[in-house]
Amino acid sequence: MAESEPPKSFLETLRISRGITQVQLAAATGISQAALSKVESGTVDFDEDRWATIAKELGVPVSAFTSANQPMEAALVFHRKRKSTPKTALNKIAADLALTRLRVESIVGSQKTSLRRHDLEDGYYTSGEIARKVRRELGLGDGPVPDLVAMLERAGVIVLRWPLESLQVDAIAAWPAKSGPVILVGEHVPAERQRFTMAHELGHAVLHDGEASDAQEREADDFAAEFLFPAKQVVKEWVANPSLEDLYPIKRKWGISLAALIRRGYDCNLLDDREYRGWNVKLSSTGMHRREPAPLPPENPKALRMAIAHAQATGITIELLAERAHMYPTEFAATFMEEIA
Ligand SMILES: [Zn+2]
Structure with a gap:
């Protein structure tokens, strides 16, 4: 939304x-x-x-x-969440995001994203077509996106793993007009869903400019699916009547969850209605939709940590960084440096 x-x-x-x-x-x-x-x-x-x-x-x-x-600074805000998420929780996290943007900017300076916006032109283009355009712009060719976090960071987007679990939110993203975008991804989200969530946010960023709607959610999902695993490749790599084990190597290669993979097979007419339903029953009855087999390794954001390390190497203290971020050093360290060994 x-x-x-x-x-x-x-x-x-x-x-x-x-x-x-x-x-x-x-x-x-x-x-x-x-x-x-x-x-x-x-x-x-x-x-x-x-x-x-x-x-x-x-x-x-x-x-x-x-x-x-x-x-x-005003910004477009998108979140991926459960419908039941209370409004006060969303306001709180939107405020947290706005502050985080300001703080990140005080660390990395104002940066602009190299991502270009694309208009669907009232249905003249599909979100799948735009996903292929964005892949081309990013020089991805036809292959898998090996590290989506690193790719976003190269494009000037700051990604942070964030405690969003209690808020029932998978991710929240801000795309300000003037400064760099920030995506907060829930720490609780497993790697495969995290990749899809980030690709979904990327879809919003390049396609949409406000006004929440269910249609936009579908467009962002369609964008994410095609961006992570283009239909042309799905058809090429699909195994006829696949077993669960047949899907593991495809999952690992393309970095996409089994649930999304099954959906991909269905959308590309490789599974019929009955087979698609059967797979979904299988995934949910075994708890696999929550904790999938063959888990993917997590992708770890690095840009902000590197910027902090770089600042320190040039003699800027944590106290000064914290002051610029309008925080006490203890909160600054707990917020932005926890993963630094
Ligand atoms: Zn969304």
């Missing part, structure tokens, strides 16, 4: 990302809700004492506000 994210102030974004309401913040700080509301909408500013009180409550250095309570 996609929605245009209206620009919010740093304070409002931070407050929502912490899961705190205006009423709660007013009660905790002794500052009236009316005053908070005015400051969040940018009509007035606080003095340093009030900012210090708020900074303490929200767990950030006061410089975060005194240097920059600027409006956040």
Whole structure:
């Protein structure tokens, strides 16, 4: 789903990302809700004492506000989630994403993606055709996409593994007009589904510019399927009446889940309705749709960690990086450096 994210102030974004309401913040700080509301909408500013009180409550250095309570840059936001995900949870994670974008930019500088946008021109092109165009632009030829995270990073997209499990969200992505895109992928998502999820987000990014709809979800899925495993290759590599074991090498080669592979076979008319249903029953009755056999190795984002390591090598301390990101060093390290050995 996609929605245009209206620009919010740093304070409002931070407050929502912490899961705190205006009423709660007013009660905790002794500052009236009316005053908070005015400051969040940018009509007035606080003095340093009030900012210090708020900074303490929200767990950030006061410089975060005194240097920059600027409006956040607007961006298109897409998420892949369960339909039942509560609105407040989505608002919280959208705020978390907006902050993360700002923080990432303070580390890597403002970068632009080399990905081009494509218009479906009201159905003149299919999303499958656009997927093939994007493959060509990225120089992928006809073969598998070996490391999708690395490919996205080369195209100027920051990918982060993020704790989204409790939010029932597989991924959330922001594609701002002016700065670099960021995709947060749920830590709980297994590698095969992670690849499809990222390809789905890539589909939104190149195809769509707002207004959530079920049609867009299908288009992003169709894009992802063709991007990861083009129909031409599916037909070439399919084994007649495949056993489960016959599918493992195809799964590994193309980096696609068995569930998506079965769907691919069906969409390419290699499985009929009955066979497709049979496969789905088999996958779900054995719990395989949740934990698939022949799991794929995880793809690990590296760009941000390398940027941090590079900054450190040039004498920039974690304290300074954290301050630029409007965070305390402990939160900065826990957020962006946990995987660094
Ligand atoms: Zn989507």
